[in-house]
């Protein structure tokens with residue numbers, strides 16, 4: 001029975017997480033990059049808008065910009081239907097209206113043809129969709145004119161200069177992690193480069209004599225390596241520079257040499273396996289000999305034998321070998337620290353209440369991150385189905401999950417129908 005209730009010296013999860021954050025440093029080096037390369041990069045300086053957006057009043061519709069001095073703010077439908085306007089010119093996107101004499105404004109009773117996005121003259125006080133007018137030649141003056149088929153509102157369909165972003169406005173603070181639409185926003189401000197923190201360099205290695213890379217034949221007792229594949233994928237989603245160091249044998253000298261090499265190349269070294277108390281578990285021993293162990297063993301399940309420490313130049317995370325334990329400890333403990341080191345603002349994953357559809361087994365002693373499938377019941381309520389296989393070696397179970405069921409350290413399980421806390425998988429693990 002692997003019951004750790006009576007095992008002393010297990011650090012509570014929240015304390016482990018906060019200890020990690022207070023024992024790592026944020027990188028200071030920054031670089032200028034093209035905005036096309038800025039997705040998921042972390043800002044090293046706030047971004048302030050150099051211009052106002054939109055730069056000019058412009059039309060939200062294809063149609064006609066009119067000047068009707070009887071239109072007023074706050075009144076609706078106050079332009080008489082069948083009112084007529086003399087057509088004096090055209091404003092296209094990128095080519096504003098100019099009269100034959102070079103004027104850019106309208107007189108009362110005049111209109112121009114206008115396209116979506118084209119500059120609206122300051123003197124115009126509404127844009128009319130072309131579907132809502134008829135156009136004809138004035139029989140007396142022979143001028144081209146339009147007739148409004150419906151009343152219009154004051155300033156209808158005009159997008160105003162600066163209504164999106166004011167010049168000088170701080171759009172993003174230091175530590176903001178840019179996403180795809182933000183790149184478009186930066187481009188809309190005319191910014192071609194931004195200053196970001198350089199990428200964090202993270203070395204990943206797996207320890208274990210039994211481990212083989214996919215593609216190699218398995219001898220008796222061997223298994224295919226999976227932890228580093230999970231970690232590398234998550235690090236890539238975090239947009240960090242990964243240094244893959246492969247599989248290291250359960251040999252103290254080999255592990256020592258691998259840790260020293262990793263420390264020379266990376267800001268962070270992450271190993272998995274060999275961190276428990278078995279005869280071939282050298283991770284913690286080597287860490288204490290060539291670096292320091294800040295803490296070892298956390299009161300969480302899966303992932304109890306998690307080690308955190310420092311090497312000469314880098315921070316060290318020793319993850320347990322069981323694949324689910326490695327994935328969960330990386331996600332729950334290492335990721336917040338890595339994000340902080342990379343310069344990113346803290347984020348919290350979404351936690352919700354849900355009804356469990358089946359019994360949840362749990363002994364007091366360690367905080368559980370059970371794996372579940374969140375869904376919406378026929379009645380429209382949030383529910384969670386705990387996955388039947390919660391073993392820390394069962395990868396297929398976490399692969400099917402879309403959330404954690406979070407059970408506090410002293411919690412002793414639940415009956416079907418109870419309300420539990422779930423945490424939705426984020427884009428790093430999910």
Ligand SMILES: Nc1nc2c(c(=O)[nH]1)N[C@H]1C(S)=C(S)[C@@H](COP(=O)(O)OP(=O)(O)OC[C@H]3O[C@@H](n4cnc5c(N)ncnc54)[C@H](O)[C@@H]3O)O[C@H]1N2
Nearest residue numbers: 206208225226227228273274275276281304320321322325
């Ligand atoms: N006497 C005790 N034994 C164990 C304890 C304990 O407290 N006392 N803790 C258990 C818990 S909890 C965990 S978690 C594991 C963690 O052990 P290690 O970190 O030393 O991991 P290993 O023994 O090296 O491997 C465990 C398991 O995982 C497989 N593995 C390892 N690396 C990989 C990899 N890269 N890819 C896929 N699978 C991997 C390995 O073959 C083992 O099956 O210790 C318990 N024991």
Ligand code: MOO
Nearest residue numbers: 302303304325392
């Ligand atoms: O219970 Mo271990 O912590 O298997 O992951």
